[in-house]
Structures are given as structure tokens and as C-alpha cells.
Amino acid sequence: MPSQMPSSTFENISRDVGILTQNCKRTSWLCFKFIFLPPSFFNHLSAWFIKQYNPSKVASDSTSVALYRGICVFDIDRSGGTKILVTMSTDTIALQVLSFSEKDGFGSTCSDIYSKVTQLIEDIQVRYSMKISFKVHFKCSDGYYFQDTFEFEKLTSEEECFCTQHKQMHRSEQIYSPWMNNELKRNPDRSKRSTKQDAHNPKNEPNKEEVASNQTSVKINLPVSVTLRQQLNIKMSTNESQYITSCIKTGNTLVFTDYSNNQLIICNSDGSDIHIIPLSYKPLYITEIDSNTVAVSCGIHSTILIINISTRSVTSTIDISSYCYAISYNDNNLYVVIEGRIIHVMDLTGKVMHTIPVLSDGIRDITVDRDRLVYIDSSSIYCCSLDGKVMWKFKKDEFEDLTRVTTDNEGNVYVTNEETHTVIVVSDDGKHHRELLTESDGLNGPRGIYFDKKENTLLVCNYMDGKAFLFDVKRKLT
Incomplete structure (x- = not known):
């Protein structure tokens, strides 16, 4: 059950899996940037990866695997030397391939995964009638996948792109390669066409x-x-x-x-x-409780923080069983949007x-x-x-x-x-x-x-x- 997966931080997972070691080669980030990303969408994607690959073992505990809420790591070869990291932010699903092999390059691994995941996303949209759209973005290998990403269309129109995080220019081809190699071979003019998937998502016309x-x-x-x-x-x-x-x-x-x-x-x-x-968590939404107190929802952390802004301290924490997003306070009750599709009315104890x-x-x-x-x-x-x-x-x-x-x-x-x-x-x-x-x-x-x-x-x-x-x-x- 995705909701039962433990929480962890990217930094801890990087340490346990060995992502930041010198012998780990990392591709650029492949980012599917959505206008709106329901948390359940990531759960479907995680379930698909679990069926395809073995979850990676966590170095700190040989009996545990790297399956966490909002971030997972899988072995994509038998040796376990090549892995794929799958994670999400508020509006982005991001993938990165990791290799601990002494061999150079990633072959066709990345472009094959891109094709399969793109098809999977479209299948989920059709199967569950999800009218959502996305654009394909990229980010440099050690960059933040959730901000200042590069849109594929813009990368293919410029030889270089300026990275605001690293304050330097990157070669565009190095950013989107090798994820798009097969795609560009099949469609040489791909860069001239939009990667926005609106064609698969007809508008819900009002009566x-x-x-x-x-x-x-x-x-x-x-x-x-x-x-x-x-x-x-x-x-x-x-x-x-x-x-x-x-x-x-x-x-x-x-x-x-x-x-x-x-x-x-x-x-x-x-x-x-x-x-x-x-x-301790990423704040998404805020509502006023009184002149000194606010409530803050923290999305995929499934947590609401009650904060005294005068003393600048967290006075209480409400653990929610699912992802919690928009929040409003009225008449001693919190109105909380759960996973984007239902509203819970709760008191200040949860x-x-x-x-x-x-x-x-x-x-x-x-x-x-x-x-x-x-x-x-x-x-x-x-x-x-x-x-x-x-x-x-x-x-x-x-x-x-x-x-x-x-x-x-x-x-x-x-x-x-x-x-x-x-x-x-x-x-x-x-x-x-x-x-x-x-x-x-x-x-x-x-x-x-x-x-x-x-x-x-x-x-x-x-x-x-x-x-x-x-x-x-x-x-x-x-």
C-alpha cells in the first residue's frame, strides 16, 4: 500500500543507495511536468516499476528496500549495478538512471524507459479518465529536479542552456540525451512539435x-x-x-x-x-487560525503543522493518513483536501x-x-x-x-x-x-x-x- 510506505528524505536515500559516491554515474533528470499531479498517479507508476524491476536494497539495512512515500529506487539489471530513481514533487514526476559500472554510457536503457513510461502515463490517463496534461522537461544530473527545469522544445532549439542553479551553461544535447535518442531517430522533426499531451486529453466541455x-x-x-x-x-x-x-x-x-x-x-x-x-517539511498551503497561529499542510509528507508565528515555533503536528493539500479554517474546524479529490472536516487534533x-x-x-x-x-x-x-x-x-x-x-x-x-x-x-x-x-x-x-x-x-x-x-x- 503506497500510503503505508515509510517517509524518508532524498539526502538519506542518496546516502543509503550510494548515489553521491564517486563511482556512481548519473544521467540527467527526465521530468514529466504536469499542470496538476494527483498523488495517486505516482502510486500507479510505482506499482508498474515494482512489477518490472526489483526494488534496490538499502545499504544501511540489507533486509530493507528503497521504497518510500514519493521516492523509490529499483535495480534495472540483474547485477544491481544499474538503477533507476523515481520520485515526485508537487507537479513533477522525475526519473534518473544510476550506474555503478566501469563501462561507459547507458546504451538504450534510458530511451527504452522513456518510451515505456510515456506509454504507461497515457494508458493510465485513458483507463481512469484522468484529464491531465504534461510537458517533458529535463534537469542536469546533480540539479534540483523540481525547479528551474529545461523544457525539451527549448533545449532542441538552442545549442546551450543557462543553468540558474549552477550559474553556468550546459550543452543542450547532453541534457536531453540519452533519454530521447530513440525518439529523435524515429522522429527527426520531433523538436518542432509540442510535447504537451493535450491530444490525449480532450477538454471537458461544459453544458x-x-x-x-x-x-x-x-x-x-x-x-x-x-x-x-x-x-x-x-x-x-x-x-x-x-x-x-x-x-x-x-x-x-x-x-x-x-x-x-x-x-x-x-x-x-x-x-x-x-x-x-x-x-522539517515542505509547506504547500497555509490558513489562519487566529492572529498568532496558522496551520500549514505539507503535501506528500501527509502532515499538518500548527505554528505560532509570534514565538516562531511548531506547537503541534497532525499526521494524516494520506497526502494533504489545500487547507482552510472556519468555525473551529479545518477543511483539508485529501489527495486532491475529497475534503475532510477535522478538529485541531486531526x-x-x-x-x-x-x-x-x-x-x-x-x-x-x-x-x-x-x-x-x-x-x-x-x-x-x-x-x-x-x-x-x-x-x-x-x-x-x-x-x-x-x-x-x-x-x-x-x-x-x-x-x-x-x-x-x-x-x-x-x-x-x-x-x-x-x-x-x-x-x-x-x-x-x-x-x-x-x-x-x-x-x-x-x-x-x-x-x-x-x-x-x-x-x-x-
């Missing part, structure tokens, strides 16, 4: 009558306007990579989850007094009070306020009662990468669209919408968003460049 009744096109703007109050730079160092996945504002304090560095970043609303709270059914198996975010629950997947917004009954659904074809959601005092819904660099606002009845903020407002891959209902301010943060913005939101008099 035309529903669209006509619920999403009437209007020319007037929604009754809100925004004015920039403060632009902030929360990047701790120019050499540091940051993935800011979510944010909140509580009083005069801003809190950001820094996924790549396992920490919370905290500062005043004017950007002053920046400090961090180091964590006791599950009840579950809420949802209409999507790819929930990206959730917010609960008073008697309404709003959740989003990559292309739709669902507004529900607290028992899960859908009051309205909003969907537009041009919105395919919705990432985070928040609501204001009037019930208007605000969502970030990372791909189009925008914030969209949807009216409280789901009938009207408009782009509220765009790239011209400084947005560059915006992800985190939070509406402070006491001050009528909107906090938005970009995913990677360390920039955040506070906007004053006002209603227009009509």
Missing part, C-alpha cells in the same frame, strides 16, 4: 445550457476596483531559489510558504522585519468529523467562509454549501491554470491564473467575471492570494521571483 444560464456575458465591470498599496520583495538572497506556494495576511503580518527552502517567510505589511521559521464530496478529482485550492465553501480545479470554480451541495459552477475555456482562491466580504471570488499572469474576480452568483490584475500590475506566475476582509486588501504573490503585492480593494458606487 451549453448551463453556461448560458450561469455565465451570461456582460460588458460591465464587477463592482470592485484595486489600487496598489505596497510592492514587496521577500527574496532572502539573490542566489536563493524560492517557490512561494501560498500566503496569508493577519493584522499587519504577512506569511508566505517557501516550498523550496522548507520555511515560512514572515514580514510586516510594508515589507520590513523579514524573518523565517524553518520547518479527528475527522465528516467528509464532503466534491465534483473534481483535481482540487487545487479551497476557501471556507461562513456558510460557503469554494474550491477550484485547474479550470473551474465551484461554490457550495458546507455539506458540498453545488450552488454554482464557473468555467471558461480561456482559464486553464487556476491555482489559488480567496473571497471578499461580498462573496466575490478571486483566483490566480499562473499561466496567464492574471487575477480573475467572479461575482458572488458566478454569473459575471473580469480580469482584475494582469502582468502589467507586476504579476509573473502569481500563485498565492489572500483577501483581508478587515482591511479590504488583497495580497498576491508571484511563485518564483520573490515579489508580492498588497492592493486596496474598493467597491464602486453605482
Whole structure:
């Protein structure tokens, strides 16, 4: 059972398997980067590898094998001298072949695995009707597979690529070879075609009558306007990579989850007094419990941390039986998205009070306020009662990468669209919408968003460049 696999860190596994020793040769990382990656998808992939190959033995314990939650290592030859490492992050499944042999090269091993895994992913999509898409990316052998990866299409159009992690140029062919050797031999013009798998994932077209009744096109703007109050730079160092996945504002304090560095970043609303709270896990989502306390979900670590931001300490830990993602707090209860497809309502000890059914198996975010629950997947917004009954659904074809959601005092819904660099606002009845903020407002891959209902301010943060913005939101008099 994947959920019963023990947890471990990449560093510990590298030590136990011998990945960082001098006699271990490593290929570049092959990365399947998804718009949304359900954890169950990785479980299917792991099960396939278990059927194909023997799990590698762990050096520190000859009776144990390298099968962990979110990361596995397999022997792909009888000698055990050639291995494949399979792991995942929030939106990426990554593979790397390891060789302890004195022989040079990997032969056709990598390109054969690429072909088989690509076919497997497509088979899983069809078998389980998973409407998800991915792009093929790569990363240098000792690079971080979960950030600053190189898209295959761009690699094949340039002889060299600049690695922001190593601050040097890499030869493009060395990055994608030998994974793509067979692919390029079969299709010499492969580099001219997109590796995005949308052809296998036809869009789930909404019912035309529903669209006509619920999403009437209007020319007037929604009754809100925004004015920039403060632009902030929360990047701790120019050499540091940051993935800011979510944010909140509580009083005069801003809190950001820094996924790549396992920490919370905290500062005043004017950007002053920046400090961090180091964590043992990678934080993904955050919600306010009170002015001094937040709850943070940690994805594949199946853990929720209760943190006092005044004392900068973790006060309690809630262990979840499955991967936990989006999280919201309301009326003494935590609403937690489990594996992207169900919502558990639990108290602050982790006791599950009840579950809420949802209409999507790819929930990206959730917010609960008073008697309404709003959740989003990559292309739709669902507004529900607290028992899960859908009051309205909003969907537009041009919105395919919705990432985070928040609501204001009037019930208007605000969502970030990372791909189009925008914030969209949807009216409280789901009938009207408009782009509220765009790239011209400084947005560059915006992800985190939070509406402070006491001050009528909107906090938005970009995913990677360390920039955040506070906007004053006002209603227009009509």
C-alpha cells in the first residue's frame, strides 16, 4: 500500500543507495511536468516499476528496500549495478538512471524507459479518465529536479542552456540525451512539435445550457476596483531559489510558504522585519487560525503543522493518513483536501468529523467562509454549501491554470491564473467575471492570494521571483 510506505528524505536515500559516491554515474533528470499531479498517479507508476524491476536494497539495512512515500529506487539489471530513481514533487514526476559500472554510457536503457513510461502515463490517463496534461522537461544530473527545469522544445532549439542553479551553461544535447535518442531517430522533426499531451486529453466541455444560464456575458465591470498599496520583495538572497506556494495576511503580518527552502517567510505589511521559521517539511498551503497561529499542510509528507508565528515555533503536528493539500479554517474546524479529490472536516487534533464530496478529482485550492465553501480545479470554480451541495459552477475555456482562491466580504471570488499572469474576480452568483490584475500590475506566475476582509486588501504573490503585492480593494458606487 503506497500510503503505508515509510517517509524518508532524498539526502538519506542518496546516502543509503550510494548515489553521491564517486563511482556512481548519473544521467540527467527526465521530468514529466504536469499542470496538476494527483498523488495517486505516482502510486500507479510505482506499482508498474515494482512489477518490472526489483526494488534496490538499502545499504544501511540489507533486509530493507528503497521504497518510500514519493521516492523509490529499483535495480534495472540483474547485477544491481544499474538503477533507476523515481520520485515526485508537487507537479513533477522525475526519473534518473544510476550506474555503478566501469563501462561507459547507458546504451538504450534510458530511451527504452522513456518510451515505456510515456506509454504507461497515457494508458493510465485513458483507463481512469484522468484529464491531465504534461510537458517533458529535463534537469542536469546533480540539479534540483523540481525547479528551474529545461523544457525539451527549448533545449532542441538552442545549442546551450543557462543553468540558474549552477550559474553556468550546459550543452543542450547532453541534457536531453540519452533519454530521447530513440525518439529523435524515429522522429527527426520531433523538436518542432509540442510535447504537451493535450491530444490525449480532450477538454471537458461544459453544458451549453448551463453556461448560458450561469455565465451570461456582460460588458460591465464587477463592482470592485484595486489600487496598489505596497510592492514587496521577500527574496532572502539573490542566489536563493524560492517557490512561494501560498500566503496569508493577519493584522499587519504577512506569511508566505517557501516550498523550496522548507520555511515560512514572515514580514510586516510594508515589507520590513523579514524573518523565517524553518520547518522539517515542505509547506504547500497555509490558513489562519487566529492572529498568532496558522496551520500549514505539507503535501506528500501527509502532515499538518500548527505554528505560532509570534514565538516562531511548531506547537503541534497532525499526521494524516494520506497526502494533504489545500487547507482552510472556519468555525473551529479545518477543511483539508485529501489527495486532491475529497475534503475532510477535522478538529485541531486531526479527528475527522465528516467528509464532503466534491465534483473534481483535481482540487487545487479551497476557501471556507461562513456558510460557503469554494474550491477550484485547474479550470473551474465551484461554490457550495458546507455539506458540498453545488450552488454554482464557473468555467471558461480561456482559464486553464487556476491555482489559488480567496473571497471578499461580498462573496466575490478571486483566483490566480499562473499561466496567464492574471487575477480573475467572479461575482458572488458566478454569473459575471473580469480580469482584475494582469502582468502589467507586476504579476509573473502569481500563485498565492489572500483577501483581508478587515482591511479590504488583497495580497498576491508571484511563485518564483520573490515579489508580492498588497492592493486596496474598493467597491464602486453605482
